[in-house]
Amino acid sequence: MKTRITELLGIEHPIIQGGMHHVGYAELAAAVSNAGGLGIITGLTQGTPEKLSAEIARCKTMTDKPFGVNITFLPSMTPPDYPGLIQAVIDGGVKVVETAGNNPAPYMPALKEAGIVVIHKCTAVRHALKAQSVGCDAVSVDGFECGGHPGEDDIPNFILLPRAADELTIPFVSSGGMADARSLVASLAMGAEGMNMGTRFIATQEAPVHENVKTAILAATELDTRLVMRPLRNTERVLNNPAVERLLEKEKALGSDIKIEDILPEVAGVYPKIMKDGDMDAGAWSCGMVAGLIHDVPTVKELIDRIMSEADSLIKERLAGL
Numbered sequence: 001m002k003t004r005i006t007e008l009l010g011i012e013h014p015i016i017q018g019g020m021h022h023v024g025y026a027e028l029a030a031a032v033s034n035a036g037g038l039g040i041i042t043g044l045t046q047g048t049p050e051k052l053s054a055e056i057a058r059c060k061t062m063t064d065k066p067f068g069v070n071i072t073f074l075p076s077m078t079p080p081d082y083p084g085l086i087q088a089v090i091d092g093g094v095k096v097v098e099t100a101g102n103n104p105a106p107y108m109p110a111l112k113e114a115g116i117v118v119i120h121k122c123t124a125v126r127h128a129l130k131a132q133s134v135g136c137d138a139v140s141v142d143g144f145e146c147g148g149h150p151g152e153d154d155i156p157n158f159i160l161l162p163r164a165a166d167e168l169t170i171p172f173v174s175s176g177g178m179a180d181a182r183s184l185v186a187s188l189a190m191g192a193e194g195m196n197m198g199t200r201f202i203a204t205q206e207a208p209v210h211e212n213v214k215t216a217i218l219a220a221t222e223l224d225t226r227l228v229m230r231p232l233r234n235t236e237r238v239l240n241n242p243a244v245e246r247l248l249e250k251e252k253a254l255g256s257d258i259k260i261e262d263i264l265p266e267v268a269g270v271y272p273k274i275m276k277d278g279d280m281d282a283g284a285w286s287c288g289m290v291a292g293l294i295h296d297v298p299t300v301k302e303l304i305d306r307i308m309s310e311a312d313s314l315i316k317e318r319l320a321g322l
């Protein structure tokens with residue numbers, strides 16, 4: 001399948017694996033790129049420019065296909081060395097950067113100078129337009145369904161994607177709630193040029209996370225996510241567990257007086273405990289409503305091949321035959 005996104009990124013299938021904290025290591029990124037999509041290493045998980053450089057080098061030993069690096073600009077108690085991380089990406093010869101969170105404008109001159117394709121992930125049409133105006137090549141339009149940070153507007157993709165199509169001139173991919181061929185074909189129908197998946201890629205053989213994480217996603221339904229940190233205007237969609245329930249109780253009790261310090265036990269430094277050690281109740285971890293559509297743990301190649309062949313049948317048989 002050829003779309004503006006496959007052409008822009010030099011990939012075979014219009015499927016991107018979004019950056020995921022403590023999931024987006026070289027193993028997963030390379031598997032997605034080798035299967036014809038675009039895999040993405042998560043820059044902040046590496047933390048320092050030196051470690052990111054090493055991870056990029058490791059990924060290059062696993063694939064000769066294009067892959068990307070995610071740089072997330074989120075509120076942080078100890079801001080990472082963003083200029084250093086961007087330099088590591090440039091020096092590593094990475095071809096694509098997925099930015100997320102705050103406006104990537106300060107880093108656009110350096111990224112564009114290095115010939116890097118920039119895809120900004122955003123949750124609102126106004127942010128997508130801003131990304132377009134500062135020179136991003138594409139955007140990932142992340143609906144309210146998404147795992148991670150859906151923003152504060154709560155607009156689901158059935159509205160957000162056609163709105164993006166009406167306003168943008170640069171290509172965009174759908175993100176949030178995407179799992180299968182139905183997601184891809186629906187996204188294309190709504191004007192997207194491909195799709196970005198997070199949660200679905202965690203439940204794959206190659207995702208370098210503890211088996212408990214994959215089992216938790218398989219066991220979850222679409223009813224099992226919660227929104228946390230809304231009073232802090234840093235809303236995150238996470239899988240429910242006892243830590244999340246504790247966090248929500250604190251939010252209820254403290255109301256608008258709540259501060260990040262009040263919920264540190266539930267959110268700070270919990271990712272390695274969950275993703276690496278499989279301690280599923282260690283804290284709040286991002287997960288999309290799409291968990292309700294995930295029932296197996298295929299290889300990345302099986303997943304992508306299945307999506308592409310079922311998309312073909314959907315378009316040529318079901319839709320053409322209507």
Ligand SMILES: Cc1cc2nc3c(=O)[nH]c(=O)nc-3n(C[C@H](O)[C@H](O)[C@H](O)COP(=O)(O)O)c2cc1C
Binds near residue numbers: 017142198200
């Ligand atoms: C466990 C997990 C960690 C994530 N970490 C990040 C991150 O560090 N930076 C980022 O931009 N997006 C992050 N995301 C969001 C994904 O890149 C993607 O936008 C989102 O998962 C799409 O929604 P879906 O889960 O419904 O596919 C994360 C998502 C998950 C599930």
